Every structure is written in structure tokens, then in C-alpha cells.
Amino acid sequence: xxxxxxxxxxxxxxxxxxxxxxxxxxxxxxxxxxxxxxxxxxxxxxxxxxxxxxxxxxxxxxxxxxxxxxxxxxxxxxxxxxxxxxxxxxxxxxxxxxxxxxxxxxxxxxxxxxxxxxxxxxxxxxxxxxxxxxxxxxxxxxxxxxxxxxxxxxxxxxxxxxxxxxxxxxxxxxxxxxxxxxxxxxxxxxxxxxxxxxxxxxxxxxxxxxxxxxxxxxxxxxxxxxxxxxxxxxxxxxxxxxxxxxxxxxxxxxxxxxxxxxxxxxxxxxxxxxxxxxxxxxxxxxxxxxxxxxxxxxxxxxxxxxxxxxxxxxxxxxxxxxxxxxxxxxxxxxxxxxxxxxxxxxxxxxxxxxxxxxxxxxxxxxxxxxxxxxxxxxxxxxxxxxxxxxxxxxxxxxxxxxxxxxxxxxxxxxxxxxxxx
RNA sequence: GCACAGGUGGCCGAGCGGUUAAUGGCAGCAGACUGUAAAUCUGCCGCUCCUUGGAGCUACGGAGGUUCGAAUCCUCCCCUGUGCACCA
Numbered sequence: 214x215x216x217x218x219x220x221x222x223x224x225x226x227x228x229x230x231x232x233x234x235x236x237x238x239x240x241x242x243x244x245x246x247x248x249x250x251x252x253x254x255x256x257x258x259x260x261x262x263x264x265x266x267x268x269x270x271x272x273x274x275x276x277x278x279x280x281x282x283x284x285x286x287x288x289x290x291x292x293x294x295x296x297x298x299x300x301x302x303x304x305x306x307x308x309x310x311x312x313x314x315x316x317x318x319x320x321x322x323x324x325x326x327x328x329x330x331x332x333x334x335x336x337x338x339x340x341x342x343x344x345x346x347x348x349x350x351x352x353x354x355x356x357x358x359x360x361x362x363x364x365x366x367x368x369x370x371x372x373x374x375x376x377x378x379x380x381x382x383x384x385x386x387x388x389x390x391x392x393x394x395x396x397x398x399x400x401x402x403x404x405x406x407x408x409x410x411x412x413x414x415x416x417x418x419x420x421x422x423x424x425x426x427x428x429x430x431x432x433x434x435x436x437x438x439x440x441x442x443x444x445x446x447x448x449x450x451x452x453x454x455x456x457x458x459x460x461x462x463x464x465x466x467x468x469x470x471x472x473x474x475x476x477x478x479x480x481x482x483x484x485x486x487x488x489x490x491x492x493x494x495x496x497x498x499x500x501x502x503x504x505x506x507x508x509x510x511x512x513x514x515x516x517x518x519x520x521x522x523x524x525x526x527x528x529x530x531x532x533x534x535x536x537x538x539x540x541x542x543x544x545x546x547x548x549x550x551x552x553x554x555x556x557x558x559x560x561x562x563x564x565x566x567x568x569x570x571x572x573x574x575x576x577x578x579x580x581x582x583x584x585x586x587x588x589x590x591x592x593x594x595x596x597x598x599x600x601x602x603x604x605x606x607x608x609x610x611x612x613x614x615x616x617x618x619x620x621x622x623x624x625x626x627x628x629x630x631x632x633x634x
Numbered sequence: 635g636c637a638c639a640g641g642u643g644g645c646c647g648a649g650c651g652g653u654u655a656a657u658g659g660c661a662g663c664a665g666a667c668u669g670u671a672a673a674u675c676u677g678c679c680g681c682u683c684c685u686u687g688g689a690g691c692u693a694c695g696g697a698g699g700u701u702c703g704a705a706u707c708c709u710c711c712c713c714u715g716u717g718c719a720c721c722a
Contacts (some may be wrong), residue, residue: 451661598663
């Protein structure tokens with residue numbers, strides 16, 4: 214399943230201008246544009262594809278749309294015939310990337326790393342072409358480095374260079390801890406570029422420092438410094454903070470179509486335009502014209518958002534699934550009816566009934582994952598937020614009809630069908 | 635090693651012997667309003683059990699202690715930051 218097929222069957226090495234067009238779209242910053250152009254010229258002349266690396270800490274096995282901004286850009290390089298290296302930072306994840314952290318990260322165990330790396334690959338290849346992707350692990354060379362090699366490597370950097378880095382200096386000034394080993398992270402990431410002889414490295418804008426370390430080190434090792442292409446950090450559902458699973462504002466690429474569609478619809482209008490740019494293949498000019506139409510009142514923002522949700526959902530689940538997700542959404546939220554394709558939860562009679570055989574509604578809510586605890590379920594019932602088969606429920610227990618029973622349980626926006634037997 | 639300042643619920647941050655499940659803020663959830671938006675307003679926001687009002691349990695870095703009673707006082711330990719020292 215490939216999200217983007219912008220240009221398929223592209224002959225290798227298009228004219229540089231055309232390559233640049235595709236590569237520059239949605240890039241936050243390129244260091245440096247002229248170098249990239251030059252390197253592409255060279256590759257076209259010699260027939261040597263560029264080596265394009267992106268590294269991943271196998272720490273977050275659940276990819277979300279924020280990650281796909283970068284993946285899509287890698288895919289673009291791939292489509293242009295260049296070599297994409299998917300680097301699993303199994304060694305660096307022993308440290309934990311200090312980027313965006315105000316706290317030292319806990320190191321992972323070997324088992325966790327391996328497991329995460331596998332899950333990661335599965336997900337990444339929904340966007341990248343697995344056949345054409347070189348998968349590497351940085352333990353391959355970092356593991357061999359040893360203490361001596363590490364010392365030699367770190368000698369290329371000074372403490373003040375490291376402290377220039379925003380994350381470090383902020384933490385330092387705020388009198389927060391910085392562990393010594395965290396300073397090693399950028400150095401090792403930089404060495405990856407040396408070991409792989411990268412022409413280009415991709416990363417989020419928050420990775421700038423790390424990416425630049427690669428350039429620095431490559432110079433020391435007599436290589437041409439890599440071009441650095443940074444993708445923007447996509448805001449999550451709240452529209453403010455970066456999309457991140459731990460912040461609870463993410464849309465995972467493995468989420469069912471209904472969820473994905475619904476979450477996309479819940480973003481605010483302003484954010485929608487960013488999603489159009491970074492998560493679809495519409496040209497910049499096309500997005501601009503959509504926006505102009507909305508501003509001019511020619512089209513309704515909700516309709517435009519529905520189209521966005523549909524395109525993105527279709528990219529991961531196919532056109533048919535996206536269409537049915539949309540129909541469901543309309544039925545549930547616009548027409549306030551009950552959706553057809555609600556998720557069913559099988560519940561056994563004993564789990565949710567009291568000794569007299571009455572259905573305990575709070576237990577049902579917990580069992581169905583709609584409430585985190587019985588206490589919370591009770592609160593929500595008291596707030597008249599719970600509906601059973603479409604009617605507001607205000608009590609505690611209910612007499613069950615004949616088994617097996619199907620009850621549509623709804624708490625706020627979310628609803629499920631409980632099948633009790 | 636010494637001195638000082640700290641460690642409170644998802645996060646930030648009050649409290650400094652009892653009316654404290656613990657003020658505020660953020661995040662989150664629900665209701666109203668809507669375009670399931672956003673903004674705004676309102677309510678909720680540890681867990682369990684009976685119930686429309688209660689009962690119990692767990693919680694303020696860890697372990698002890700003082701006290702009728704401790705997040706609050708004492709002792710020891712762990713962790714963080716800062717300064718000084720060490721760097722024979």
C-alpha cells in the first residue's frame with residue numbers, strides 16, 4: 214500500500230529542475246539548495262544515484278501522520294531513482310535522542326529495540342517501496358567503534374559546540390540535568406553519515422543540530438558534507454503541539470478508517486491547510502486556490518475538510534474504505550444518527566451483570582473502552598453523556614432483553630455496539 | 635566530601651500539623667453553541683462499593699519515628715540542581 218504515487222514509472226534521473234520541484238515541496242529548510250542542485254547534476258552525469266539517509270529511533274512503534282511527512286519526502290527521492298537508506302538507530306537508541314526533551318530519556322533494552330524495529334519497518338513500507346530501500350542498523354559500525362574509537366570521534370567536537378545546541382543550553386540554563394552520554398547522540402548520528410557515505414540526510418527541523426553534525430564529521434573524514442533536508446514538524450489534533458502519540462494528539466497510520474477520518478475532521482480550519490500541503494500530493498498552487506475559494510465563500514470549509522479526510526484515509530485504506538468512513542461520519546455527526554459500521558465489542562453476560570442479572574451500565578462502559586474506570590463511567594452517566602440505543606440513560610442498571618443482546622452504547626462522540634451473550 | 639535549594643496528582647505549581655483527595659493553571663472528558671470544527675460558556679476531572687447521599691481504600695521521592703492526627707515536624711537513605719572543595 215503506497216500512499217503517494219505521484220510519479221510512477223519515472224525514468225531515472227529527470228532533469229534537475231524537475232527533481233528540485235518535487236524535492237523542495239513541503240521541505241522546511243534545505244542546507245544548501247545550491248549544493249543539492251549541484252549534487253543532482255553530478256548524479257545525472259555519472260548515473261550514480263544519491264544516497265539518502267533518514268535515521269529512526271526504534272522507540273515509537275506506532276507511526277502517525279506526523280512521521281509520514283518525512284516518509285513521503287523519502288518516497289519522493291525513491292521515485293526519482295535515488296537510493297533511500299532506512300537507518301535503524303538501534304545503537305543510538307541506547308542513549309535516547311535528547312531532541313525535544315527536557316528530561317533524560319530512559320534507555321531501551323535490546324529486546325525492545327529489535328521488536329520495535331520490526332514494527333517500524335512494517336509500517337514504513339506502507340509508504341516506502343521495500344524493494345528499493347536499503348535497511349541498515351547503526352550498531353553495524355557503532356558497535357565496532359569501541360572505547361578508543363569513541364574517544365577519537367568525540368575529539369572532533371568541543372563542549373561549547375555541544376552546548377550551543379538549543380535543547381542542551383535550555384536545560385543547562387534551567388538547571389536541569391544533562392547526562393554525559395546524551396552529548397554523544399549527535400556525534401553518533403553524525404558518524405552514521407560518514408559510515409554510510411551519505412549525500413543527503415533527511416530529518417525534522419528539530420533535528421537540525423544532529424544533521425549538521427554529520428556535515429561536520431564528514432569534512433573531518435574527507436567526505437563531501439551531506440545535504441540536509443528538513444521537514445516541518447506537523448501539529449497534532451490540538452493544532453498547537455507537535456503530533457505525538459504521548460501527547461495524545463496523533464493520528465496513527467494503522468488506525469481504522471473511521472477513526473482516521475473522524476480525527477481528521479476534528480482539526481481546526483487553520484490547521485487543515487498545513488495538512489493539505491504536507492500530507493497530500495496537491496501542488497502548492499492547488500492548495501492555495503482551495504483556500505481562496507473558502508475565503509471567498511465559494512466553498513464551505515467543512516466540505517474541503519471532508520475531501521482532505523477522504524484523500525488521506527484513502528491513501529492508507531483504499532478508496533472504498535474511505536468512502537464508507539465518510540458515509541458513517543455523516544450519518545453519525547451530521548445527521549446525528551447511529552452509524553452502521555460501529556465497532557462491535559463482544560461481552561460476556563457475567564462480566565457486566567450483577568447477581569440479579571441486571572446489566573450494570575457503568576461496567577459496560579468500562580468494558581467497551583468508553584470509560585477508563587467505573588467511577589468515571591458513573592460521572593458520565595450523571596452528566597447525561599451516555600446514550601443506550603439512542604436514548605439518554607440516567608440510571609445505573611437495566612434489565613436485559615433476551616440474550617444475545619445488541620446495545621448501541623454511546624458516550625459523547627464515541628459509540629460502540631456491545632454484543633452481550 | 636561539605637553547604638544551600640529542591641523532589642506534591644498526566645504536566646506546571648500552591649500548601650508547611652487537623653475543616654486537604656489536597657488552591658491555581660495547562661492538558662483531558664462531557665454538556666450548551668456549531669460545521670463532531672475552532673473560539674466561548676458550564677460541569678466533571680484518584681480508585682472501588684452501595685447509591686442520587688454516603689462508605690471504604692490508595693496518594694504528596696523511599697523507609698522508619700514523634701503525635702489523638704503528618705504532604706506538612708524528626709532521623710536515615712535515594713535522586714536533581716547550584717556553589718565550594720577535591721584533582722598530593
